[in-house]
Amino acid sequence: MKKNYLDIVDPIHDFIRVYDHELNIIDTPIFQRLRRIRQLSGAHLTYPAAQHTRFEHSLGVMHIASQAGQALNEKGIIKSDDIEILRLAGLLHDIGHGPFSHLFEEVIQQKKFSHEDFGKEIILKSEIGDSLSKSGYDKKLITKIAFGDSKLQYMNEIISGALSADMMDYLLRDGYFTGAEHAQIDHKRITQSLDVHKKKLALEKSALYSFESMMHSRYQMFKAVYFHKTVRAAEVMLLEALRLSSDEFGFTSFNIHEYVKLTDEYVLSTLISSKSSKLKRAKQFAEDYQNRKLLKCVFERILTSRTNLGKTKTNELRSSISKKSKIDESEIFVDSSVTPSIPLAPSKNESKHIILITNENGKSTAQEMPISQIPVVSAISGFMNILRIYTHQKNRKKVEIAAKSILGGLK
Numbered sequence: 038m039k040k041n042y043l044d045i046v047d048p049i050h051d052f053i054r055v056y057d058h059e060l061n062i063i064d065t066p067i068f069q070r071l072r073r074i075r076q077l078s079g080a081h082l083t084y085p086a087a088q089h090t091r092f093e094h095s096l097g098v099m100h101i102a103s104q105a106g107q108a109l110n111e112k113g114i115i116k117s118d119d120i121e122i123l124r125l126a127g128l129l130h131d132i133g134h135g136p137f138s139h140l141f142e143e144v145i146q147q148k149k150f151s152h153e154d155f156g157k158e159i160i161l162k163s164e165i166g167d168s169l170s171k172s173g174y175d176k177k178l179i180t181k182i183a184f185g186d187s188k189l190q191y192m193n194e195i196i197s198g199a200l201s202a203d204m205m206d207y208l209l210r211d212g213y214f215t216g217a218e219h220a221q222i223d224h225k226r227i228t229q230s231l232d233v234h235k236k237k238l239a240l241e242k243s244a245l246y247s248f249e250s251m252m253h254s255r256y257q258m259f260k261a262v263y264f265h266k267t268v269r270a271a272e273v274m275l276l277e278a279l280r281l282s283s284d285e286f287g288f289t290s291f292n293i294h295e296y297v298k299l300t301d302e303y304v305l306s307t308l309i310s311s312k313s314s315k316l317k318r319a320k321q322f323a324e325d326y327q328n329r330k331l332l333k334c335v336f337e338r339i340l341t342s343r344t345n346l347g348k349t350k351t352n353e354l355r356s357s358i359s360k361k362s363k364i365d366e367s368e369i370f371v372d373s374s375v376t377p378s379i380p381l382a383p384s385k386n387e388s389k390h391i392i393l394i395t396n397e398n399g400k401s402t403a404q405e406m407p408i409s410q411i412p413v414v415s416a417i418s419g420f421m422n423i424l425r426i427y428t429h430q431k432n433r434k435k436v437e438i439a440a441k442s443i444l445g446g447l448k
Contacts, residue, residue: 042057047093050100077263079326084215084216091131094210095130102196108231123182123196126196130184133152134152135288135299136304144276155293159293198381199391200240200248205222205224205228223250235403239394245411260421266337269372274332278322309324333427338423338424368436371425377420393406
């Protein structure tokens with residue numbers, strides 16, 4: 038009998054089973070382009086093995102979403118058809134990512150776009166949507182669940198949020214490929230312990246310590262990897278190159294056919310081979326990035342406020358440091374890296390509670406527990422906010438003295 042699936046070898050999950058109708062989507066050029074978008078944009082210049090991409094992460098999210106769906110199906114909460122919808126939503130949750138993943142997001146946000154907007158457009162209006170419809174799936178419903186917009190909140194939360202397949206896969210995968218020892222997550226315990234209460238995703242209380250451990254792992258990964266000062270140095274350069282070339286590439290024109298050509302190497306090689314005088318500075322950043330000639334961090338401060346400094350304050354700071362150091366503003370870079378310590382819910386609001394289910398004597402009770410009351414988690418709850426000033430090696434001393442003089446008393 039002919040098999041209707043393929044088993045893909047994966048270092049995180051051992052084997053990821055992919056069915057024929059999923060393979061039809063994976064084999065499309067639009068999905069294959071995710072192989073050319075690194076999961077951690079510039080982190081490989083600090084952690085050389087961090088070459089993994091959005092492609093294998095998407096397969097991993099599908100796999101964990103499937104395990105979560107299976108656990109809920111065995112508890113009689115969802116139907117077996119819903120497992121397939123979760124798998125497809127997990128597979129497609131990152132389909133709209135642009136080059137350099139979240140860095141590209143920072144550029145298009147200024148035009149009020151997000152990778153989710155591109156993702157919705159791709160699923161609904163490309164061959165991927167056609168493939169879904171042909172296989173008998175509701176592409177609109179899958180799009181809504183993939184991007185947290187469906188009325189079934191617990192389905193949204195399996196894809197993104199504090200108990201999501203997305204976070205479980207990226208922490209495990211990023212930890213493995215960077216070699217960071219922080220991301221030790223018992224994802225199988227968490228998925229097996231999932232439940233639903235009042236249409237919201239819940240967790241059996243006995244798995245609370247696994248949730249605590251995962252939140253702590255995420256916090257450590259931000260400190261050690263995602264916000265590492267050298268990782269951010271590379272990303273600040275990429276960001277500058279992307280901003281300077283935004284008009285030239287038409288990054289924000291929202292043309293799907295042009296958009297799907299944009300991958301990490303395509304953007305870098307286009308910039309490096311450019312003869313345009315308008316792109317001279319962007320080209321220099323791209324070349325320096327490629328040759329790992331990175332900016333130097335001359336000032337770093339962990340802030341207690343939760344807000345990103347914003348464009349106005351960043352520009353003011355840049356201007357003040359420039360005047361004091363007598364170094365041109367274009368040579369000074371202010372980086373304000375902010376993230377909530379607890380991941381956002383699919384609604385993009387901060388996750389404030391976790392629903393815990395206790396099963397005793399055949400009776401099930403639910404308790405909505407504020408995350409701030411979970412000991413390990415409360416210690417890290419709030420926002421991680423790091424302000425850094427970068428410049429080129431030749432200006433290092435002057436900018437450092439000016440930054441320390443201006444920012445010395447900053448809280």
